[in-house]
Amino acid sequence: MVHFTAEEKAAITGLWGKVNVEEAGGEALGRLLVVYPWTQRFFDSFGNLSSPSAIMGNPKVKAHGKKVLTSFGDAVKNMDNLKGAFAKLSELHCDKLHVDPENFRLLGNVMVIILASHFGREFTPELQAAWQKLVAGVATALAHKYH
Amino acid sequence: MLSAQERAQVAQVWDLIAGHEAPFGAELLLRLFTVYPSTKTYFKHLGDRPDEVQLLSHGQRVLEAVGVAVRHMDNLRAALSPLADLHAHVLRVDPTNFPLLIQCFQVVLASHLQGEFTVEMQVVWDKFLTGLAVVLTEKYH
Numbered sequence: 001m002v003h004f005t006a007e008e009k010a011a012i013t014g015l016w017g018k019v020n021v022e023e024a025g026g027e028a029l030g031r032l033l034v035v036y037p038w039t040q041r042f043f044d045s046f047g048n049l050s051s052p053s054a055i056m057g058n059p060k061v062k063a064h065g066k067k068v069l070t071s072f073g074d075a076v077k078n079m080d081n082l083k084g085a086f087a088k089l090s091e092l093h094c095d096k097l098h099v100d101p102e103n104f105r106l107l108g109n110v111m112v113i114i115l116a117s118h119f120g121r122e123f124t125p126e127l128q129a130a131w132q133k134l135v136a137g138v139a140t141a142l143a144h145k146y147h
Numbered sequence: 148m149l150s151a152q153e154r155a156q157v158a159q160v161w162d163l164i165a166g167h168e169a170p171f172g173a174e175l176l177l178r179l180f181t182v183y184p185s186t187k188t189y190f191k192h193l194g195d196r197p198d199e200v201q202l203l204s205h206g207q208r209v210l211e212a213v214g215v216a217v218r219h220m221d222n223l224r225a226a227l228s229p230l231a232d233l234h235a236h237v238l239r240v241d242p243t244n245f246p247l248l249i250q251c252f253q254v255v256l257a258s259h260l261q262g263e264f265t266v267e268m269q270v271v272w273d274k275f276l277t278g279l280a281v282v283l284t285e286k287y288h
Contacts, residue, residue, distance in 0.1 A: 035270045052266050109250050116257035117264045125174075125181035128254055132182050 002137040004079045008130040015119065015127065016076045024114055025069030026062035030055050032103075032110045039103055068107075075138045082141035090145035101143035108135025148278050149271070154220050156271040160256065161217045168214065171255060172206020173199065178251040186247060189240050216279050223282045235286035242287065245280035252276060 004012070033040050034052045043049065046060040055061055071089065078085035093099045112131050116123045149157065164171050180187050180197065187193075193201045212230060219226035234240055253272065257264045 031266050031269060034266050035273050052270070056266060112250070113253045113257045113264075113269065116254040117261050120258050120261045123254070123258050125178045128178055128251075129182040132250075 002079075002082065002133065002140070004130070004133065008133065009079055011127050011130045012079070012134055013076055015115065015123075015131070016073070019069075019115070019118070021069045021073065022062075022066045024111075024118070025065035025067070027056070027065065028107065028111045028114050029065030029068060030058070030061050031114065032107050033061065035110065036106050039106065042097065042099060042103075069111075072111075072138065075134060075141075079134065079137075082137045083144050086138065086141040087145055090142050093142055094146040101139060101146065104139035104142045105136070108132075108139050111135055149220060149275060153271045153274065156267060157217060157220065157275045160268055160272060161214065163260070164210065165214065168210035169203045169207035172208070172210035173202035174206070174255050175209065175248070175251055176202050176206050178254060179248055182251065183244075183247045186244055189238065189244070213276075213279070216275075220275070223278065224285070227279070227282050231283050231286050234283045239287075242280070242284045245284065246277075249273065249276045249280065 033043065033049060033055050040049050043061075043064075046058060046064075048054045048058060049061075074085050075082060093101075093104075109132075112128060112135060115131060116128070119127075176190075176197070180190075187195070190197065190205070193205065197205075212227075215226055216223060224231075253269060256268070256272065260268070
């Protein structure tokens, strides 16, 4: 089980409080679909994904990104029990959505890059380390119920 | 592998790094070692807590190699052949570590360029660095 120190928790929640979840969510999902185009395989119903600008401007991408990142907020609130917090979502992603867990790792990495771009020099190596640990923990939790 | 437009975009981002290989490389390595401590196993000669001088020196070496790659995007294999030999026969860095370095590279770019770190830059640098890693590990078997 992943364990966060008091410093790591403070660093994570401190940053999270300053994140615009709606904007960052759309950006994260958009960048995932652009940088790793094979991830578009899950979003056939989203309409125009034909270019980076089409993807970044796509309203369905923005809406879904917001949903995903809002759910990520649960991770920040439940760092001591990520597996419990994401048990239901894990079942959903396995049984209904059929998403390869590798995609959670890709999205996590994209999220970290976006945080870096938003917070600049404030996003220190230590902050990056805490956040990479969190996104890795979430990815593992989301994969936990796969069978 | 990279189109002409993509190569231009790689070069455009490189212009922002050129001349600053040492500090950029130092931050890259510091992030790598902080976020992924297991990567330090390949840098035993730098000690458990590499100091700024060591990070700057080695960081410069790494970034200068990236610069070589940028200048020879149409002929990466030939330009990086000595480095590919080094990684295959001497350094033997497990290939799974290159994506970790690439992630840290993107984070350094993003934190420095912030709003100017466009999605186009991210995709093109991901593609370029991934291709670089492929060339560096090609002689492993």
